[in-house]
Amino acid sequence: xxxxxxxxxxxxxxxxxxxxxxxxxxxxxxGTDLLVGTSQGQLLVYDLPEGSVGAVPSLRxxxxxxxxxxxxxxxxxxxxxxxxxxxxxxxxxxxxxxxLSSFTSLCVLEKSKGSLxxxxxxxxxxxxxxxxxxxxxxxxxxxADRLDLRVCCVVKRRLQVFELRAGGSFQHIKELPLPDVPxxxxxxxxxxxxxxxxxxxIPTESPGHVERLAVRLPGNKFALTAERNxxxxxxxKDIGGAALESFAVEWEDWPKAIACILIFNDSFQIxxxxxxxxxxxxxGVTDKGVEVRFKDHSSKLVQHIPLENPTYLVQGxxxxxxSASVLWQLHPVPFPRQVDxxxxxxxxxxxxxxxxxxxxxPDERLRRRYNMDKAxxxxxxxxxxxxxxxxxxxxxxxxxxxxxxxxYPWLLPKKHENRGEPMMSIQRLSEQDKAAAxxxxxxxxxxxxxxxxxxxxxxISSQEKEKQLQLLSIVDTTLLICYLATNSSLLKSxxxxxxxxxxxxxxxxxxxxxxxxxxxLLYQNRGLHQKALELLRSDVQRTPDPAVMxxxxxxxxxxxxxxSRQSMLTHLQxxxxxxxxxxxxxxxxIIKENQREGLAMLTTEDYPNVKTxxxxxxxxxxxQKFPDILIEYLEFVINKWGDTSKEIHTAxxxxxxxxxISAGSIPPRTEPKRQKxxxxxxxxxxxxxxxxxxxxxxxxxxxxxxxxxxxGRLGRHTEALxxxxxxxxxxxxxxxxxxxxxxxxDVNRRNLFMIxxxxxxxxxxxxxxxxxxxEVLRKHxxxxxxxxxxxxxxLTTKDFMTAILAEREHKRREMAVHTNLAKMEQLQETxxxxxxxxxxxxxxxxxxxxxxKPIRTHAFAVYPCxxxxxxxxxxxxxxxxxxxxxxxxxxxLN
Numbered sequence: 001x002x003x004x005x006x007x008x009x010x011x012x013x014x015x016x017x018x019x020x021x022x023x024x025x026x027x028x029x030x031g032t033d034l035l036v037g038t039s040q041g042q043l044l045v046y047d048l049p050e051g052s053v054g055a056v057p058s059l060r061x062x063x064x065x066x067x068x069x070x071x072x073x074x075x076x077x078x079x080x081x082x083x084x085x086x087x088x089x090x091x092x093x094x095x096x097x098x099x100l101s102s103f104t105s106l107c108v109l110e111k112s113k114g115s116l117x118x119x120x121x122x123x124x125x126x127x128x129x130x131x132x133x134x135x136x137x138x139x140x141x142x143x144a145d146r147l148d149l150r151v152c153c154v155v156k157r158r159l160q161v162f163e164l165r166a167g168g169s170f171q172h173i174k175e176l177p178l179p180d181v182p183x184x185x186x187x188x189x190x191x192x193x194x195x196x197x198x199x200x201x202i203p204t205e206s207p208g209h210v211e212r213l214a215v216r217l218p219g220n221k222f223a224l225t226a227e228r229n230x231x232x233x234x235x236x237k238d239i240g241g242a243a244l245e246s247f248a249v250e251w252e253d254w255p256k257a258i259a260c261i262l263i264f265n266d267s268f269q270i271x272x273x274x275x276x277x278x279x280x281x282x283x284g285v286t287d288k289g290v291e292v293r294f295k296d297h298s299s300k301l302v303q304h305i306p307l308e309n310p311t312y313l314v315q316g317x318x319x320x321x322x323s324a325s326v327l328w329q330l331h332p333v334p335f336p337r338q339v340d341x342x343x344x345x346x347x348x349x350x351x352x353x354x355x356x357x358x359x360x361x362p363d364e365r366l367r368r369r370y371n372m373d374k375a376x377x378x379x380x381x382x383x384x385x386x387x388x389x390x391x392x393x394x395x396x397x398x399x400x401x402x403x404x405x406x407x408y409p410w411l412l413p414k415k416h417e418n419r420g421e422p423m424m425s426i427q428r429l430s431e432q433d434k435a436a437a438x439x440x441x442x443x444x445x446x447x448x449x450x451x452x453x454x455x456x457x458x459x460i461s462s463q464e465k466e467k468q469l470q471l472l473s474i475v476d477t478t479l480l481i482c483y484l485a486t487n488s489s490l491l492k493s494x495x496x497x498x499x500x501x502x503x504x505x506x507x508x509x510x511x512x513x514x515x516x517x518x519x520x521l522l523y524q525n526r527g528l529h530q531k532a533l534e535l536l537r538s539d540v541q542r543t544p545d546p547a548v549m550x551x552x553x554x555x556x557x558x559x560x561x562x563x564s565r566q567s568m569l570t571h572l573q574x575x576x577x578x579x580x581x582x583x584x585x586x587x588x589x590i591i592k593e594n595q596r597e598g599l600a601m602l603t604t605e606d607y608p609n610v611k612t613x614x615x616x617x618x619x620x621x622x623x624q625k626f627p628d629i630l631i632e633y634l635e636f637v638i639n640k641w642g643d644t645s646k647e648i649h650t651a652x653x654x655x656x657x658x659x660x661i662s663a664g665s666i667p668p669r670t671e672p673k674r675q676k677x678x679x680x681x682x683x684x685x686x687x688x689x690x691x692x693x694x695x696x697x698x699x700x701x702x703x704x705x706x707x708x709x710x711x712g713r714l715g716r717h718t719e720a721l722x723x724x725x726x727x728x729x730x731x732x733x734x735x736x737x738x739x740x741x742x743x744x745x746d747v748n749r750r751n752l753f754m755i756x757x758x759x760x761x762x763x764x765x766x767x768x769x770x771x772x773x774x775e776v777l778r779k780h781x782x783x784x785x786x787x788x789x790x791x792x793x794x795l796t797t798k799d800f801m802t803a804i805l806a807e808r809e810h811k812r813r814e815m816a817v818h819t820n821l822a823k824m825e826q827l828q829e830t831x832x833x834x835x836x837x838x839x840x841x842x843x844x845x846x847x848x849x850x851x852x853k854p855i856r857t858h859a860f861a862v863y864p865c866x867x868x869x870x871x872x873x874x875x876x877x878x879x880x881x882x883x884x885x886x887x888x889x890x891x892x893l894n
Contacts (some may be wrong), residue, residue, distance in 0.1 A: 006341050006350075007333055008281060008292050008303045009319075012054035013078070015046070015327035023324040026089070028078035029255065029316035030100065033060075036327075037075025041067045041091060043103060050317045053331045066098070067091050068105045072098045079120050083139045083147055084164070088120055095153055095162075097170065098384035111160050111172050115153040121187035123148045128190055129220070129239070135315075152192055154185055159192065183627070186216055189239055223282075225255070234282065250299040251291065255284035280326045280357045283319070283330075285310050290321060290330070294353060295566050302350065305330070348376035348414055373397045374882070382406055382427045387440035394444075401448050401475050408441060410434065438482050445479045472500040480506050484513050491515070495522040517567070524571060529579055532571060533586040539564035540589055565590070569597070573607040580614055584612045591626055603636045616647050623651070631655045649686040654695055656680065657703070661805045681709050682740075689713045704728050712741055715748055725759040734759075735779075742783060752802040753783045770794060 010646040017024060026037035034046040034057055045061035066089075067073065073092035080087050080100055087098040095112040098105050112118070122139055124130035125146045131138050139147060149164040186197040215223045220239040225232060226248065232255070233248040281302060282295040289310060292303040295884040312322040319330040330587045333341075342351035355368050373393045381390035394404050405412045429437060452472050476499045483491040495501075495518050503526060510519040516535065523532035544557035569590055572583055591598030602618060604610050615637050624629040637643040656677040660666055667674050681687065693710045696703050704727050711720040724734040738756055743749040753776060761774035770793070777789055859871040863880045 001111075004345075006303060006338075006345060006347070008338055009283075009290075009305065009332055010053075011305050011307075012329045012331065013326055014054065014056050014329050017325045024312075024322055024327075024663055025074045025076055026078045027312045027314050027320065027322045027327075028080050028087075029314045029318070029320060030080040030082055031316070033322070034327075035078055035080065035087070036322075037078050037089060037091075039074040041069075041072035041075060043075065043089075045103075047320060052318075054329060060281065061103075063103050066103060067096065068106075079118075081120065081122065081149060081441055082134075083122060083142075084144060084149055086164075088118070088151065090118060095151065098699045107154065107170065109151070109160075109162055109170055109172075110160070111175075112151075112153040112155065114155045116150055116155070116181070117161075117185070119185045119187055119192070120149065120151045123150055130352065131218060131220050133216060133218040133220075143487075150187065152187070154182055157181055159185070159194075161192075163806055186222075187220065188216075190554060200559065200574075234284075247297040248299075249282055249293055249295060251284060251286075251293070252301075253286040253288070255286060255291075280353050283313070285313050294350070296353065300350070312422075339368075343372070344373060345638040346379050348372065348379065352376075370397045374399065381437075385429075385433055385436070387437040388443065389778065391440050391444040395447070401445070401471060401478075404441075404444065405474070405478055408478075408494075411438065411441070411478055412487065438485050442479065442482045442486070442488070445475050445482065449475050449479065469500060473502050477501045477502040481509055484509055484515065491518055492521065495519075495772060496525060498525065501526075520567060520571070524574070529571070529575060529582050533568060534581065536564045536568035536571065537586060537589050540568060542718075565593075569601055573601060573604060573610055576609050577612045577614055579615050582615060583613065588625065591629070593686070595626060595629050598626070599632055603640075611641060611680065613755045615643060616645065619651050623655075627655070627658075631659060644686050645680060646686050646688050649684050650691055653677065653680055653684070653687055653692055657695060659700060669705050676707065678705060681706055681713075687713075705733070708737070712737060716742060717749065717752055719753070721755055721759055725756070726763065726766075734778050744783075753780050754785060754788060757784065757789055757792055761794075768794065 020819065022038040022040040022042065024036055027501065028035040028037075028177075028220070029048070032048055032050060036044040036046065038044065041064075043061075043063035043066040044059060045063065047060050048057045048058035049055075066075070069092060071092065075089050075091045077090035078087065079089070082100060085100045085101045086106075087103065089096050089098065093112075093114050093116075095109040095115055095118050096105065097107045097109070122132040124132065124139070124142055125148055130142075145166040147166060150722065151162040151164075151170070153160040153162070157178045157180065159174075159176040159178060160811065161176070162170045164170045178194070182194040182573065184193070186193050217223060221244060222237050222239070224237060226235055226249075227233065228248070232251045232253070234251070234255070235248045236244040238244055280295055281292050284293070287309075288304070289307040290305040290313075291301060292305070294300045306327060307323065308326070309323045310321050310328075311324065312320075314320045314322075319332075321328045321330060335354055338354050339351045339358075342348070342354065343845060351372055355365075355372060355678050358368070360366070360368070373396060377390040377393040377399075379390075380386040380393065381863060385550050390407075391404065410495050442763050442808070449472070452468055455468055480491070480494060480499075480501050482488075483494060499522075501522065503522075506522060507519060510516075510522065516539070520532045520535055523529065523535070540561060542557075542561065544554050546554045549557065568586065571592070572587060574629060575583055578748070587598060587601065590601055602613075606688045619630070619634065631652065634648055634655060634886065637648060638652060643649075656673075660674055660677065663673075669678055670674060681692070690711055693707070693714065696707050696710060704723055708720040708723040711717070721737065724730060724737060734756055738752040741749050742752050757773050757776055760769040760776070762768065773793070777784065782790075861869050861871060861874065863869070865880060867880060869881060
């Protein structure tokens with residue numbers, strides 16, 4: 001269906017022959033000369049200047065004696081060859097040759113008698129593949145002496161082929177019989193294509209691919225008619241028969257005009273000439289007029305020009321169509337006007353096809369396409385409600401997203417309403433249309449968002465990056481609003497991933513839609529943890545009242561409170577170490593309600609961030625507000641996470657002390673709680689001993705064991721042992737203390753047992769404790785100085801100890817003598833056994849047992865079993881070659 005009101009070509013009737021006694025039989029255009037052959041054998045020559053549109057051509061010459069015959073037969077066919085200054089015409093069934101400039105008759109091709117029509121073509125000598133189409137202009141640049149003219153006359157069922165060489169005359173070179181009268185003949189290089197089912201090659205005959213030729217085009221291209229499903233087609237092929245396009249142009253009716261074809265119509269012959277291609281159009285003459293179609297897959301009928309019995313179409317510097325009595329000129333409408341017409345008709349696709357054929361610089365073409373696609377998008381959006389197609393068009397020309405969003409005034413944030421390019425007024429959309437438009441916008445924004453994120457990662461200037469971030473903020477905020485408008489399940493996923501939503505605008509929209517959970521996720525994603533936690537805490541602290549709420553509402557409110565509490569707990573555990581102040585501020589809400597759950601939050605291993613939290617601020621916070629869970633927290637981080645900080649270890653020891661003091665009375669050291677404190681002070685290498693010593697000193701005197709232990713950690717062992725021996729009075733603890741701290745290499749710790757003996761035997765007050773002193777000497781005599789130890793003993797004990805030591809010294813010396821005598825006896829026995837195995841050889845010719853070779857001066861070995869073996873013949877020194885027993889025979893080397 002043609003576009004109503006669209007005109008690709010203007011039609012002008014320039015010559016009419018209605019009142020003359022002849023009819024038009026043939027038309028040819030040679031430069032500015034319009035040659036017309038009449039039914040009475042006259043040749044009319046008109047002047048048709050280049051650039052004239054609709055002007056009536058002036059009749060310059062009427063050649064009544066054009067044909068040198070007594071009769072005046074109609075001129076059925078004209079063919080101008082300006083390169084050779086020749087004019088060929090078909091009249092009276094002969095091919096006549098005239099001079100083109102003066103129209104003087106030169107000759108008649110005698111063997112062309114009975115010709116129905118002819119096909120003429122130029123050939124470049126030495127270049128068979130040269131493009132000889134008259135519109136290609138190649139032949140004009142080639143000297144005339146290199147051009148040959150070939151003429152093929154169709155004489156019933158025969159082809160008569162003539163050739164004119166430069167400087168010579170026409171020669172008849174070939175006669176070819178045909179099975180039938182052809183309807184079409186055209187030159188194709190060295191071949192003739194005819195519609196009888198053959199391809200004839202000159203000068204030899206060769207069958208080939210069969211097509212019905214329509215027209216020869218510049219560039220050695222051909223347009224051929226074909227048929228598909230009963231409909232006529234035109235296909236395009238090169239000189240070798242290969243398809244040039246993947247499509248075929250379809251027609252409603254068979255085009256009448258095929259290049260150089262003679263069709264018999266009733267009692268007279270009428271010549272039809274095929275139109276040429278006028279990008280992006282193709283023109284065809286039919287019985288109803290002229291059809292203008294797009295030369296593409298669509299084959300769309302762009303314009304139908306109704307004419308009365310059009311028969312000829314000639315194209316040179318003008319497009320001419322003629323009937324038997326009228327000559328029309330087709331003038332193409334300028335492309336800009338065509339585009340404007342189609343845009344007014346909302347035929348945007350057709351307008352783009354025309355724009356693609358328009359000349360212009362790349363910038364001009366880009367600007368034209370931009371404006372065209374923008375108008376097309378507006379039409380698709382407002383008129384056809386094809387929202388996705390509209391946005392795809394805007395995306396293709398890279399319109400700013402802000403400009404696109406102005407198509408959505410109900411979604412565009414108010415502060416961006418006046419940004420972007422101005423758009424035409426937007427028609428009011430129904431709610432259903434708004435939903436469909438929003439769905440299309442989601443797809444557009446998602447893709448645009450991905451593109452902007454890729455640009456953001458690339459190396460761009462800071463100014464460009466700032467613009468990209470602003471654009472991303474608008475895109476993401478609008479995308480969030482779209483998800484809200486469509487109640488999309490993607491909203492949660494969107495606010496979870498990194499985004500650039502405008503916080504104030506998004507906060508307002510989410511709160512208005514009561515999407516608190518999504519708002520919390522957005523806060524969390526954007527690092528606004530305090531806002532997110534404050535929002536959750538307000539829900540947690542909002543306790544539902546069953547007295548003013550029905551059961552369903554109460555249960556829903558309670559479930560929401562529990563969910564908010566769990567979200568708050570999860571949110572806190574995902575925070576990093578730099579947010580410890582926020583963690584401590586909002587952890588109170590969790591701990592106050594359930595201390596065990598609060599402790600689990602601080603010690604969980606499900607969230608890696610928790611383990612990285614600084615523990616000293618947490619310890620101090622728990623000391624001030626929640627001392628009941630302080631010990632458990634500190635024990636966990638020390639024992640489970642291996643914390644080695646001095647503040648944490650010291651704080652745990654202090655917490656143990658405070659816990660014992662708060663009980664009212666200090667339990668004995670063997671009680672588990674106090675034993676835990678004592679063991680921790682003894683084993684921990686990371687406590688601040690001085691600080692704990694000050695704390696212990698300010699506590700009740702019951703912590704004497706701990707005070708002694710800390711004094712030992714400070715290196716004040718004398719004071720520590722004094723407390724243990726005189727205040728604690730625990731000899732076993734004193735002995736354990738000395739064993740644990742004794743070090744023979746350390747000057748300060750090698751005399752611990754001597755200090756202990758001094759506290760036992762020379763106390764500052766009271767009587768000496770000889771019994772325990774002797775026990776120390778009995779168990780650890782190797783760790784004391786005997787002389788000093790004996791000197792410290794009482795007189796009654798000293799004589800007794802001297803006698804014992806003398807007796808033990810005597811026994812020691814006696815045992816040493818016996819040991820040395822036993823060693824001497826064993827050595828003598830070994831020497832005797834060696835001497836018994838000695839052997840003397842008196843002759844150098846003594847032969848070895850195994851290989852029967854003389855010993856002479858070679859080294860040899862003797863096994864205990866009496867076997868002699870040369871050393872260089874031994875495989876293994878511990879293996880007897882005869883008995884093959886490992887480990888039994890030891891060698892005696894000579």
